[in-house]
Amino acid sequence: MPLTMDDVDLFEASRPRLEAIAYRLLGSASEAEDAVQDTYLRWQAADVDGIEVPVAWLTKVLTNLCLNQLTSARARRETYVGQWLPEPLLAGDPMLGPAGTAEQRESVSYAVLTLMERLSPNERAVYVLREAFAYGHREIAEILDITESACQQIFHRAKKHIADGKARTEIDEAEAKRIVEEFLAAATTGRTEPLVRLLTADATAIGDGGGKIPARTKAFEGAVAVAKFMRGLFKPSQAKRVLVGGSPGVYATTANGDPAIVAVLDGHVIGILCLEVTAEGIASFRNQVNPDKLERATQQWAASDHGEPLLIAF
Template identity: 50%
Template sequence: MTTTTAEEFEVHRPRLFSLAYQLLGSAEEAEDAVQDAYLRYSGADRAGIEHPAAWLAKVVTNLCLNRLTSARARRERYVGTWLPEPVVTSDGTLGPLESAEQREAVSMAMLVLLERLTPTERAVYVLREAFGYGHREIAGVLELSEANSRQLYRRAVRRVGEPQARFEPASERQEELVTSFITAARDGDLAGLEKLLAADATWWSDGGGKVTAARWPIEGGLGIARFLAGGGPKFAGGLDFVPTEVNGALGLASWAGDTLVGLSVVEVRDGLVTGVRAVVNPDKLAFARRQLTRT
């Protein structure tokens, strides 16, 4: 049976979407880039494409590089804290996440760190770290010399930081901790929150100026506890919180009836909450809303 162009392309879609998402930090823009790649693939002379996976990765990477320059300009004008668009990953949307390294690559923390890089540095770093490309392959994708690829990679590593154990896999104990955290926040239990938060914990909220959210990171467990104890009963009282895998990590979907109003990643280490990254900007929830509606 002869496969259609669409069927051929669908084999590559998850990997291409993951690549575009890691390059852009935006699920909506990643979808657009992948769709543009499909249009180019369907219009190309496929008989002359010896390795479709490599050809498509090059197309997607360069489409994303074109988008990154304007995206950086928009983020400089962004109201409050910028966080990546969250993606529900339990359905395989970002491909298999079978190792801590794979989960780390798509984590919110890593995507925020990648914002420190220039577009080309980011492309080199993602292709090397997340997709295992050699510098010769990267040079071919980005039309650089191998020496330049190596130089850009070393620079990116310095800016992002050396790989370290930032990711701790989710466990039943973590889920219990997060449940206790939600209960304490909803009840305005200051003492209970303090016990659950690490002293150096940080809370980030991304409302984009569209909804009420803390515009700057809240530093320190005590500061977060006071923030939540003061507003928790007011803002969380009418919400349902559903454990959801977000960007490869333990997360929470916040629902007001049938409306998704927030997705948060809860970072846990050594039995304490070390960070919360909460996306409540409704524009950034559109992709995840479609994901969760399908399930």
């Protein structure tokens, strides 16, 4: 039986929440959109009149689609060229989802999305649904077809894995911009000492080029090694200009709620450098330069007011 306009409207009202769940589960905006579209196709084929709680039904279908995707994604990432990092989302992107609590903001931070790669698909689903969307253990157990006690155990295990990472410091947009400006000022001096003072002793830096853009496949580790890398990254050179096709503008913003540096060339976002900040300093840099993972950011950038660049790179 074809969907009525009310059925379509109900789905569209649920779409933002479904996309936000899928993005947290998959770490990819494009894959999240595909999962939500597949959910719509199943909604379209279902006996909608016989579904007692449509929102719960849609969440279950979406979650299980994402679990299947995560299982196959693990195999694909084994053959991924270089380091796999999540797709960053710029400030204001509706796919970031709810941000009313510290737990919700934490669950979509770039650091936590990266840490969630260590979790099993079930651990990831339980963590996201509980921490970011406040589902009860009974509801999650019904979605995943497990017992409530198993759900609680999985959640505690997932939280422990996430908590093993560094303690993130919550930062507002003004503070994020100040941190980025301070970092860029240090990175463009041509010296490592000012950079080292901003970093934690065990700071790391990694990049994701997807085999399309040169990126470091093994992390730089330690404040001195990271500082040297960052000094070189922001050092002007003709080779870099040739590689990227010009001199990009560099802006301060936030991505996934964290301080971020965005490089833009001819209206296209060509790189997002996400900074993980702790009370001790900048703990890590995650640089996304894979063009496949910057398409949504480019769309968001074109629709936002971002002012003048802090500097012109290279």
